[in-house]
Amino acid sequence: MAKRAQEKQDTLFVGSLEKGLRIMAAFNAHRTELGLTELAEVVGLDKSAAQRFTNTLHKTGYLEKDPESRRFRPSLKFMELAAAYLWSDPFVQLAMPKLIDLSRDLGERVNAARLAGSDIIYVIRIPTQLTSFAAMVVGNKVQALSSSSGRIMLAHMSEEERQLALETWPIDRITPRTVTDRSQIAREVEEAGQQGYGIAVNQNIINEIGIAAPVFDRMGRVAGTVQCSVSSQKWSLDRVHNEIAPRLMEVANSINLLR
Amino acid sequence: MAKRAQEKQDTLFVGSLEKGLRIMAAFNAHRTELGLTELAEVVGLDKSAAQRFTNTLHKTGYLEKDPESRRFRPSLKFMELAAAYLWSDPFVQLAMPKLIDLSRDLGERVNAARLAGSDIIYVIRIPTQLTSFAAMVVGNKVQALSSSSGRIMLAHMSEEERQLALETWPIDRITPRTVTDRSQIAREVEEAGQQGYGIAVNQNIINEIGIAAPVFDRMGRVAGTVQCSVSSQKWSLDRVHNEIAPRLMEVANSINLLR
DNA sequence: TTGCTTGTATTATTATTTAATACTTTTTAT
């Protein structure tokens, strides 16, 4: 309340809503089911508050509650929200049919991603090959610096933005091969800029090569990427450059975000 | 406040949160971008309230605001919530790899759906053929009575539940061929129960045949469906019954929701 | 330009949220 008082005599900010949202956002890949006290800890609320908000979220249908364990889970309403997003995003609408075609042509997993803070979020996923569940989940987040999509996005930022990102955005080691050296990443980004598309090898999943081409908005900024993930067992880097990258670039360029 | 007072001296219910959620839920396929007053109308709040909640949602990153038009759109956070749901749902986790296989075998669009109220919501979509955008959107909702998935779900409900659903759940005419006669739907549901899978022809998209097989939870209730959508130009009903339905049933049966 | 609609800012009022606490049930450890 010390903290809140200092920055929020803003009567246009409804703290209760924000706290409720924090509860919703507490759920993720690692926290799929949470009890009351657990939730309170994670979100940083006292038990009473957690009680009120979970109760409200439950009554409004946003959280399921297992009557046995009394633990909470996200409900299908979370999926409805995603649908609302997808309908609202012109990039998604335009990219979708082209990605389906591309996926059939290549026979490989094709995705579309957008930047959110220091992460990229997959907004379209068209799986064709079995891999980890994470690689199939719509809405999944990956640190930008370790992804092909993030790297080509960085390459198209202003010098300052890019510098800042390279210096400050998080780099957790996901696989043993994740590059954590920032100057090394800077080089990868530079290379991406030169060739026009980003590449990431073994960064998030071992034996996986990611390739990402940028789609620009009317301002000339990168709206998102068209991305493809392939197995390095099956594809050499050479073949990726020669056969996949050009197709991705072609598709990316064909997506025209006029308005 | 008359209404609120009568039912909610419940101090465990946070009205502000609920109103904020209503704002979020105002966005859908038809309402992709909303101004302040528009939002206020849709959600049933006065302008002041709409102002406070949109402001909060914007500051917390859940709504984007176009600086030009000052209209609001859902943000990528909506997608993150979806990811949280997907990770939390064992049905999704188990179904995903099997659906990918199935999709490759059949070369047709394969989905998984769950029931939410009187609608089914698609939780997995694996598009392989171009169709309407609606048929590709994860989280999209379809009235249960007009979908193959909904029909097989109904078939496995208790007599009372089914009766109630058949009598009260909404049936909007989506295509000219949408069946709006409830006794006709009752027959379709009955047939679904007998053959073990649901069928819907031209119900949501013309020239589309939907086929859905049920996946049961440990309680013997339908947890969700494995569904396939094909073009009636390409597939006869006979072939659907002989070639697709058995494969769907097989896959559905192989998904074992023990815990 | 004028009038009309939509969005923004400010404020006093009070209804609503808060957090403390006691109670109940479930789980864990002895």
Add this chain to the structure above:
DNA sequence: ATAAAAAGTATTAAATAATAATACAAGCAA
């Protein structure tokens, strides 16, 4: 099997934080 601890639920008095009315500013249409 029993006791102790932890987790969830219910109740309440206090006051903070949300409310809604209103005035102001900025866009848009006629």
